[in-house]
Amino acid sequence: MTATALTSENFDTTVTGNDIVVIDFWAPWCGPCRSFAPIFDKVAEENPDLAFVKVNTDEEQALAGHFGIRSIPTLMIFREQVIVFQQAGALPKGALDDILGQVRQLDMDEVRRGARPYEADDGEEDDAEEPAPRTLQ
Numbered sequence: 001m002t003a004t005a006l007t008s009e010n011f012d013t014t015v016t017g018n019d020i021v022v023i024d025f026w027a028p029w030c031g032p033c034r035s036f037a038p039i040f041d042k043v044a045e046e047n048p049d050l051a052f053v054k055v056n057t058d059e060e061q062a063l064a065g066h067f068g069i070r071s072i073p074t075l076m077i078f079r080e081q082v083i084v085f086q087q088a089g090a091l092p093k094g095a096l097d098d099i100l101g102q103v104r105q106l107d108m109d110e111v112r113r114g115a116r117p118y119e120a121d122d123g124e125e126d127d128a129e130e131p132a133p134r135t136l137q
Contacts (some may be wrong), residue, residue: 003044006053008063015078018051020103025055025064025074033073036090044095050100075099080108 006014006023015021016042024040026033044052057064057072067076071088077099078084091099 002041003052003054006055006063007060011063014051014053015081017063018078019080020049020100021051021053021078022100023053023055023078024078025057025067025069025072025076027057027072029058030072036073037105039091039093039096043093045098046097047100077103079103079106082108082111084111 003024021039022044024033024036026037029035038115040052040054055131057069057080067086073090074081074086074088075087075091084106085099
């Protein structure tokens with residue numbers, strides 16, 4: 001399975017409809033993004049049970065801005081609607097494989113005690129602070 005485009009229109013259904021969502025924030029002009037793309041696609045093919053998606057930051061500026069993406073490529077992983085990993089920079093295949101292994105092994109009850117699940121934007125303002133993305137060890 002190859003990665004599909006993630007847009008503002010399909011973001012909510014993608015994150016709420018999949019157990020694990022792996023997101024690559026990228027842009028067509030970005031050299032490191034182009035270098036990382038074949039790795040991302042290869043790992044997507046090897047993990048057909050996961051949702052691998054790509055956000056073109058030139059076309060989806062609001063989505064990139066919502067998550068504070070300031071450097072690309074940036075990899076973000078949701079598990080059960082919770083951001084469990086976020087890191088800027090291209091990764092080698094082995095590192096991405098390792099991160100996905102860690103994500104699969106997470107105790108989500110423990111993770112939920114320290115993070116708020118993703119909720120679809122209902123148009124209402126929310127005064128609660130967003131939790132900082134967790135970084136796997």
